[in-house]
Amino acid sequence: xxxxxxxxxxxxxxxxxxxxxxxxxxxxxxxxxxxxxxxxxxxxxxxxxxxxxxxxxxxxxxxxxxxxxxxxxxxxxxxxxxxxxxxxxxxxxxxxxxxxxxxxxxxxxxxxxxxxxxxxxxxxxxxxxxxxxxxxxxxxxxxxxxxxxxxxxxxxxxxxxxxxxxxxxxxxxxxxxxxxxxxxxxxxxxxxxxxxxxxxxxxxxxxxxxxxxxxxxxxxxxxxxxxxxxxxxxxxxxxxxxxxxxxxxxxxxxxxxxxxxxxxx
Amino acid sequence: xxxxxxxxxxxxxxxxxxxxxxxxxxxxxxxxxxxxxxxxxxxxxxxxxxxxxxxxxxxxxxxxxxxxxxxxxxxxxxxxxxxxxxxxxxxxxxxxxxxxxxxxxxxxxxxxxxxxxxxxxxxxxxxxxxxxxxxxxxxxxxxxxxxxxxxxxxxxxxxxxxxxxxxxxxxxxxxxxxxxxxxxxxxxxxxxxxxxxxxxxxxxxxxxxxxxxxxxxxxxxxxxxxxxxxxxxxxxxxxxxxxxxxxxxxxxxxxxxxxxxxxxx
Numbered sequence: 001x002x003x004x005x006x007x008x009x010x011x012x013x014x015x016x017x018x019x020x021x022x023x024x025x026x027x028x029x030x031x032x033x034x035x036x037x038x039x040x041x042x043x044x045x046x047x048x049x050x051x052x053x054x055x056x057x058x059x060x061x062x063x064x065x066x067x068x069x070x071x072x073x074x075x076x077x078x079x080x081x082x083x084x085x086x087x088x089x090x091x092x093x094x095x096x097x098x099x100x101x102x103x104x105x106x107x108x109x110x111x112x113x114x115x116x117x118x119x120x121x122x123x124x125x126x127x128x129x130x131x132x133x134x135x136x137x138x139x140x141x142x143x144x145x146x147x148x149x150x151x152x153x154x155x156x157x158x159x160x161x162x163x164x165x166x167x168x169x170x171x172x173x174x175x176x177x178x179x180x181x182x183x184x185x186x187x188x189x190x191x192x193x194x195x196x197x198x199x200x201x202x203x204x205x206x207x208x209x210x211x212x213x214x215x216x217x218x219x220x221x222x223x224x225x226x227x228x229x230x231x232x233x234x235x236x237x238x239x240x241x242x243x244x245x246x247x248x249x250x251x252x253x254x255x256x257x258x259x260x261x262x263x264x265x
Numbered sequence: 266x267x268x269x270x271x272x273x274x275x276x277x278x279x280x281x282x283x284x285x286x287x288x289x290x291x292x293x294x295x296x297x298x299x300x301x302x303x304x305x306x307x308x309x310x311x312x313x314x315x316x317x318x319x320x321x322x323x324x325x326x327x328x329x330x331x332x333x334x335x336x337x338x339x340x341x342x343x344x345x346x347x348x349x350x351x352x353x354x355x356x357x358x359x360x361x362x363x364x365x366x367x368x369x370x371x372x373x374x375x376x377x378x379x380x381x382x383x384x385x386x387x388x389x390x391x392x393x394x395x396x397x398x399x400x401x402x403x404x405x406x407x408x409x410x411x412x413x414x415x416x417x418x419x420x421x422x423x424x425x426x427x428x429x430x431x432x433x434x435x436x437x438x439x440x441x442x443x444x445x446x447x448x449x450x451x452x453x454x455x456x457x458x459x460x461x462x463x464x465x466x467x468x469x470x471x472x473x474x475x476x477x478x479x480x481x482x483x484x485x486x487x488x489x490x491x492x493x494x495x496x497x498x499x500x501x502x503x504x505x506x507x508x509x510x511x512x513x514x515x516x517x518x519x520x521x522x523x524x525x526x527x528x529x530x
Contacts, residue, residue, distance in 0.1 A: 008388075010283050011378055018380065019280035019287065019316070051284070088380060090388035096514055099391070103517045113276055113385045113475055115283065115353060115378035118394065123273075123355035123376055126364070129383065130402065134425055135395050158419060160399055210378055249361055252368045 004076040004102045006089040008114020009033075011210025013042035014051060017084070021112040025052040029079030032057050032072050034064060037094055038086035038117070039170040039233045041208060056084070061171075069098040076107045088116035120209040121163055121235050124216055126249025127204075131240065133160030138181045138236070139167045140174075148181075149188035152238045153196050159241035159265075166234045175232040178205040182225045182236070197221065197238065202263055204237040204254055205229055218256035241265045269341040269367045271354040273379020274298075276475025278307035279316060282349070286377040290317040294344030297322050297337050299329060302359055303351035303382070304435040304498045306473060321349070326436075334363040341372045353381035385474040386428055386500050389481055391514025392469075396505065398425030403446040403501070404432045405439075413446075414453035417503045418461050424506035424530075431499045440497040443470040447490045447501070462486065462503065467528055469502040469519055470494055483521035506530045 005024050010016025017025075025031055033056050035043070049056055063071060075081040083095075089111055090096055102109050122129050133155030138148045148164055155162045166176040185197040197203075199222035207215040207229040215229050239246070244264040250256035270289050275281025282290075290296055298321050300308070314321055328336060340346040348360075354376055355361055367374050387394050398420030403413045413429055420427045431441040450462040462468075464487035472480040472494040480494050504511070512529040515521035 008380065010380075013285070015284035015288065016378075018275050018283055020278070022284065023280065088384040088388050090391065091384055091394050093393050093510075096391050096510060100510075100513055100517045109518075110477075111385075111388055113281075113380035113388060115273065115275075115380055116384035119353040119356055119381035119383050120376075120378045123353050123378060126355065126361050128358050129356050130400050132399065134398055134423070137395065154423060158399070212375075245358075245361060245365075248365055252365045253374075 001080060002077055003108040003110065004072065004081050004083060005110045005112060006095065006099065007082055007084045007112040008088045009040065009084050009086045010114035011087065011117065011120055012040055012208065014044055014048040016040070016115060016210060018112060018114065021114065022052055024112055025054065025082045025084065027080065028082035030075040031055070031082045031084070032059050033084040034059050035086065036061050036170050037092040039168055039175070040086050041211060041231060041233070064098065065094065068101060072098065073102060073105060073107065076102060077105065088114050091116045091118060115210060117165070117209055117235065118163065121206055121237065124206060124209055124214060124253070125204055125237060126253050127161055127237065127239060127246050128243065131161050132163055133158065133240070135163045135165065137165045137167055138176060138184060140176055141180065141184065144184065146188050149185055149192065149197065152185070153194050156196050156240045161240050162238045164236040164238065166236060168233060175234060178229050178234045178236050179225050182221055186221070202239055202260060204239065204250060206235045206237070207232065209235065216254040218250040218254035218260065266345060267341055268373040268375065269337065269346050269348060270375045270377060271360065271364065272347055272349045272377040273353045274305065274349050274351050275379035276352065276382065276385055277305050277473065279309055279313040281305070281380060281475060283377060283379060286379065287317055289377055290319065290347045290349065292345065293347035295340040296320070296347045296349070297324050298349040299324050300351065301326050301435050302357040304433055304440070305351050306476060306496060306498070329363065330359065333366060337363065338367060338370060338372070341367060342370065353379050356381045356383060380475060382430070382474055382500065383428065386471055386502065389471060389474055389479060389518070390469055390502060391518050392426055392502065392504060392511050393508065396426050397428055398423060400428045400430065402430045402432055403441060403449060405441055406445065406449065409449065411453050414450055414457065414462065417450070418459050421461050421505045426505050427503045429501040429503065431501060433498060440499060443494050443499045443501050444490050447486055451486070467504055467525060469504065469515060471500045471502070472497065474500065481519035483515040483519035483525065
């Protein structure tokens with residue numbers, strides 16, 4: 001059967017994949033993987049190949065984006081191709097084009113979901129899913145943009161939390177740090193003065209979500225900007241209005257100072 | 266070691282769990298599971314017990330919420346307890362209290378993430394993650410509320426998509442259907458007349474996300490309200506402004522009519 005199965009690798013390491021994701025890999029005629037849209041700190045390709053008993057072909061950004069994933073489409077025209085992607089396959093929008101191309105070529109596509117950073121961050125922090133507004137990515141300083149600040153402003157107007165994903169170049173091991181992201185938001189604040197990201201604003205930094213030892217730290221921005229989160233990858237949450245259970249969660253799970261209780265509404 | 270590991274079961278069936286989730290279950294001294302916060306249509310407890318080689322104790326809403334999960338805390342005081350939860354463990358906020366209680370009792374807690382409905386719906390639809398606003402749950406008609414409509418209004422004002430989770434009573438096999446949810450939104454529209462959920466509004470219904478055969482159907486509300494989505498569970502998306510790639514995705518993956526192209530901005 002001609003088909004292309006997109007499989008989520010989940011988070012952090014080669015054991016983040018689901019049992020059915022691994023099974024689909026075992027029964028595929030060809031197996032591809034990309035490792036550039038996210039960073040999985042403890043992932044070993046060699047261990048993964050042992051788990052699935054197959055050779056895995058790692059594809060580059062160039063092969064996927066400039067050459068439109070032709071090598072994957074060609075494999076799927078000949079049989080069952082599996083394409084493994086960090087997290088849940090289409091949370092990075094990169095691969096949607098490949099899926100549309102496949103369907104246009106009459107190749108059936110399916111998705112095996114994996115744990116994604118967007119649900120992991122919510123789970124780890126104890127903040128409530130239905131209180132998050134729009135998500136935003138904070139770019140590297142060389143691509144400076146006021147958009148992340150404006151998204152925080154817009155979300156906070158409705159009392160909503162903002163999940164900030166921090167830009168990365170996984171292949172080059174280059175990561176925007178939580179400290180840098182905060183500094184960029186403070187800079188925009190100084191110009192716009194809307195009072196949404198000040199030294200006294202509450203925030204939550206998260207490193208290595210999905211690993212055995214994630215680092216979570218909730219504190220006021222003035223303290224968080226100096227905090228050492230250890231190894232990447234990184235995320236940042238700017239909470240909106242907090243329910244008292246959310247404040248309690250940040251105190252219990254993220255070492256927030258007791259003053260967070262007085263922020264709850 | 267005294268610890269309580271919250272493990273996500275992922276979606277649909279017993280093979281949605283990650284390899285590390287299964288490993289943690291195998292090394293636990295006691296294993297608990299709840300199956301009421303979400304519905305996993307193809308889940309077999311018996312098959313799961315074979316996979317992990319252990320007896321699993323299924324806990325009820327009463328034991329968890331009224332009796333504060335005392336039986337799980339007691340087990341975690343004696344050794345390593347694993348608690349398996351559909352999806353990603355804390356996307357339903359139900360279990361946050363148990364985690365806080367455990368930490369207060371000096372029991373170390375960890376989370377093994379699983380695929381969640383919130384990322385699966387985004388992946389399946391091809392809509393862009395960073396264009397979703399606040400998520401909302403549509404309640405059963407007997408708990409009628411204007412909140413879902415108001416959330417759609419607020420999100421659309423900023424061009425954002427709304428993910429509507431539809432209420433369910435998993436134990437009683439009672440599910441709010443996509444058709445019912447649309448009817449409720451149309452009723453509020455008739456009163457409020459903001460023009461955000463009319464017969465000519467685009468929407469996307471999704472059934473059985475994470476299963477081998479999910480049903481996705483994008484269409485105008487007047488058609489979707491009669492569409493047969495088959496078996497539960499169900500979700501509904503009310504898209505805001507669509508990028509042309511998002512319209513193409515809905516045409517390719519969700520059978521949207523070609524007119525969706527003209528909706529893209």
